[in-house]
Amino acid sequence: MGINGYGTIGKRVADAVAAQPDMTVVGVAKTRPNYEATVAVESGYDLYAAIPERADQFGEAGLETAGTVEELIEASDIVVDATPSGVGADNKSLYEAADTPALFQGGEDDALVDVSFNARSNYEAAADADSVRVVSCNTTGLSRLIAPLREAFGIERVRATLVRRGGDPAQSDRGPINDILPDPKTLPSHHGPDVKTIFPDLSIDTLGLKVPATLMHMHSLNVTLESAPDVETVRDALADEDRLALLGEDLDITGTADVKEYAMDMGRPRGDFWENAIWDESITVKGRELYLFQAIHQESDVVPENIDAIRAVLEAEDKATSMARTNEALGLSDSPNPYPRP
Amino acid sequence: MGINGYGTIGKRVADAVAAQPDMTVVGVAKTRPNYEATVAVESGYDLYAAIPERADQFGEAGLETAGTVEELIEASDIVVDATPSGVGADNKSLYEAADTPALFQGGEDDALVDVSFNARSNYEAAADADSVRVVSCNTTGLSRLIAPLREAFGIERVRATLVRRGGDPAQSDRGPINDILPDPKTLPSHHGPDVKTIFPDLSIDTLGLKVPATLMHMHSLNVTLESAPDVETVRDALADEDRLALLGEDLDITGTADVKEYAMDMGRPRGDFWENAIWDESITVKGRELYLFQAIHQESDVVPENIDAIRAVLEAEDKATSMARTNEALGLSDSPNPYPRP
Numbered sequence: 001m002g003i004n005g006y007g008t009i010g011k012r013v014a015d016a017v018a019a020q021p022d023m024t025v026v027g028v029a030k031t032r033p034n035y036e037a038t039v040a041v042e043s044g045y046d047l048y049a050a051i052p053e054r055a056d057q058f059g060e061a062g063l064e065t066a067g068t069v070e071e072l073i074e075a076s077d078i079v080v081d082a083t084p085s086g087v088g089a090d091n092k093s094l095y096e097a098a099d100t101p102a103l104f105q106g107g108e109d110d111a112l113v114d115v116s117f118n119a120r121s122n123y124e125a126a127a128d129a130d131s132v133r134v135v136s137c138n139t140t141g142l143s144r145l146i147a148p149l150r151e152a153f154g155i156e157r158v159r160a161t162l163v164r165r166g167g168d169p170a171q172s173d174r175g176p177i178n179d180i181l182p183d184p185k186t187l188p189s190h191h192g193p194d195v196k197t198i199f200p201d202l203s204i205d206t207l208g209l210k211v212p213a214t215l216m217h218m219h220s221l222n223v224t225l226e227s228a229p230d231v232e233t234v235r236d237a238l239a240d241e242d243r244l245a246l247l248g249e250d251l252d253i254t255g256t257a258d259v260k261e262y263a264m265d266m267g268r269p270r271g272d273f274w275e276n277a278i279w280d281e282s283i284t285v286k287g288r289e290l291y292l293f294q295a296i297h298q299e300s301d302v303v304p305e306n307i308d309a310i311r312a313v314l315e316a317e318d319k320a321t322s323m324a325r326t327n328e329a330l331g332l333s334d335s336p337n338p339y340p341r342p
Numbered sequence: 343m344g345i346n347g348y349g350t351i352g353k354r355v356a357d358a359v360a361a362q363p364d365m366t367v368v369g370v371a372k373t374r375p376n377y378e379a380t381v382a383v384e385s386g387y388d389l390y391a392a393i394p395e396r397a398d399q400f401g402e403a404g405l406e407t408a409g410t411v412e413e414l415i416e417a418s419d420i421v422v423d424a425t426p427s428g429v430g431a432d433n434k435s436l437y438e439a440a441d442t443p444a445l446f447q448g449g450e451d452d453a454l455v456d457v458s459f460n461a462r463s464n465y466e467a468a469a470d471a472d473s474v475r476v477v478s479c480n481t482t483g484l485s486r487l488i489a490p491l492r493e494a495f496g497i498e499r500v501r502a503t504l505v506r507r508g509g510d511p512a513q514s515d516r517g518p519i520n521d522i523l524p525d526p527k528t529l530p531s532h533h534g535p536d537v538k539t540i541f542p543d544l545s546i547d548t549l550g551l552k553v554p555a556t557l558m559h560m561h562s563l564n565v566t567l568e569s570a571p572d573v574e575t576v577r578d579a580l581a582d583e584d585r586l587a588l589l590g591e592d593l594d595i596t597g598t599a600d601v602k603e604y605a606m607d608m609g610r611p612r613g614d615f616w617e618n619a620i621w622d623e624s625i626t627v628k629g630r631e632l633y634l635f636q637a638i639h640q641e642s643d644v645v646p647e648n649i650d651a652i653r654a655v656l657e658a659e660d661k662a663t664s665m666a667r668t669n670e671a672l673g674l675s676d677s678p679n680p681y682p683r684p
Contacts, residue, residue, distance in 0.1 A: 159501065159564055161503040161505075161562035163503075163505055163522055163551055163553065165522075176597065176599070178554070178555050178556055178557065178599065179555060179557065179597045179598055179599040180505055180507075180553060180555050180557075180558070180559075180560040180597055180598045180637070181596050181597030181598075182560075182596075182597065182621055182624055182635040185596075185621050185623045185624055185635070186623045186624065186626075187624060187626040187633050188626075205564075205628065205631065205633060207562045207624075207633060207635070209505055209560060209562065209635075210597075211505065211522060211553040211554065211555060212520070212553070212554045212555060213520050213521060213522050213553060213554060214520055215520065215521065215522075216522070217522075218522040218524075218551060220503035220549045220551065220562070222501055222547075222564075254523050254524075254527075255518065255521045255522055255523030255524065255552075256521055256522045256523075257518070257520065257521040279524055279527050281527045281528045282524055282527055282528065282529060282549075284528075284529040284530075286547065289547065291529050291547060291549060293524040293527070293549070293551075295522070
């Protein structure tokens with residue numbers, strides 16, 4: 001596989017591809033040299049120049065390149081476009097010219113692609129597609145929860161308030177500082193309509209806020225179900241899902257910082273938390289009304305979804321096999337000691 | 343009136359009492375000398391020692407005291423207890439011993455008092471009461487909104503996510519920094535049951551979060567109405583309420599910091615924003631489902647409510663007269679230039 005764009009998502013997808021027994025990283029394309037490019041080379045990835053005119057910047061920085069992004073695309077069975085929002089749309093013609101299927105990220109528009117993708121919800125829809133959009137971190141988190149609830153209990157309406165981190169930890173040009181902002185001020189936020197690219201007939205209302213935090217998003221969720229299960233039945237249905245992590249009371253996880261600390265203590269790469277982090281104690285059912293809190297790690301929850309999307313497009317495995325293989329290769333269900341063993 | 347406790351709420355209530363044409367500040371009681379005590383004396387308030395054994399600390403700090411808190415209570419027609427949560431309960435016997443009616447704040451338990459109070463919702467219930475609790479900032483904000491909606495459209499269910507500031511601006515020992523916490527992790531937060539002290543038969547579910555911000559709380563609100571008004575009808579009903587401020591699109595207020603900046607630009611004391619700050623653009627109606635965002639200034643929205651509670655207990659005025667007089671005396675509807683005029 002080729003990875004075009006080697007920032008927050010691209011570097012994680014590259015490492016995740018390298019961890020799969022049935023995949024190989026052909027190379028990664030980057031616009032400019034920086035610490036991420038240095039680590040890419042040290043990780044053994046061939047580095048391609050995303051902007052050919054700037055290719056010599058890499059040489060000046062002491063980084064060898066293997067060619068241009070066009071050459072990377074030609075050499076790949078499939079390309080994961082992990083460039084910034086909107087740039088993916090500009091790149092589409094490159095993939096089409098090489099007749100290489102491409103995965104885009106959630107910042108791109110649904111209209112750009114053949115299908116918007118969430119592994120749990122619509123894996124099969126991506127088969128043999130030329131272009132697939134792996135939906136955004138928040139839409140992924142909502143879809144993973146909606147799919148099993150819909151199957152088990154039916155859903156009349158979803159209402160979600162998304163309390164969003166202002167920026168990622170390294171995005172030092174982002175705010176807010178000491179503020180709480182409706183974002184957007186009008187309803188719905190884009191998340192509701194985005195979830196409907198996965199579940200077209202779902203009734204969902206989303207409200208977005210932005211706060212001075214960088215670690216994870218937080219969802220305050222209400223789902224009006226079509227039936228009235230007891231809370232244990234709902235908990236069991238969610239506990240069956242590998243990409244929903246129920247944070248038990250014994251873990252004593254107070255907020256997003258504890259979730260990240262937990263991921264680091266488990267030795268996960270970059271402290272990533274790929275699953276929806278659902279507070280078990282928050283799961284509440286009153287008649288047909290379900291409430292819960294879940295935190296979403298914006299930098300990593302789409303990583304396993306990109307891996308599954310690759311297999312889905314190439315029709316390499318069925319859904320259950322792909323998701324299980326991805327989970328195992330990433331160590332999604334393990335809790336190892338964080339230090340390498342001798 | 344006497345004010346026992348001269349911190350965030352007490353100092354604001356004292357200034358608000360002093361601004362009323364029909365009220366006089368007998369004095370304020372404080373536990374220890376600090377900048378707030380100094381400003382109290384400079385404001386012309388007689389200072390009483392809340393802890394008689396520590397009374398000489400004031401003298402050592404160069405602040406004259408007029409007596410002990412018991413003497414303040416004896417000299418007052420009514421006392422506003424603005425001491426920290428839980429201390430009010432300890433003080434109740436002092437007020438009873440002096441046969442002086444007392445107002446408590448929202449941090450005290452509903453069981454402590456004859457009646458929990460919100461001016462718009464149940465003014466008359468406080469008539470001749472010995473003890474009244476002015477409900478907390480968040481409960482006040484919710485009650486002010488619920489009362490007119492219930493009257494105009496009926497309410498089937500309220501669902502609210504309260505994104506709470508971690509601490510007040512001067513509470514430098516409070517967190518979080520860079521975190522988003524379910525607070526509490528279980529549902530409901532105490533706010534729903536607290537609102538039911540005002541509207542006993544209301545169906546309301548509240549979820550609480552805590553974020554790294556100090557300026558105001560933010561409510562993400564859903565109300566399932568009993569009828570299906572159009573959005574203009576709802577907006578008109580809310581615009582009729584003096585203590586609901588609809589922030590129009592033209593004001594270009596992006597978040598809580600802009601609301602506070604707006605209050606300071608208007609010359610309001612301490613930059614207080616007494617009204618619910620409702621984003622006009624956020625008001626959305628889909629069938630019987632109403633959604634909106636409102637910000638609540640935790641330090642000040644209960645101040646006009648304390649003033650009205652005084653008149654309600656003493657049966658000095660009817661509800662409409664009291665609320666209008668309070669609003670006018672505080673300058674709640676004015677937008678003056680912030681600098682004093684010559």
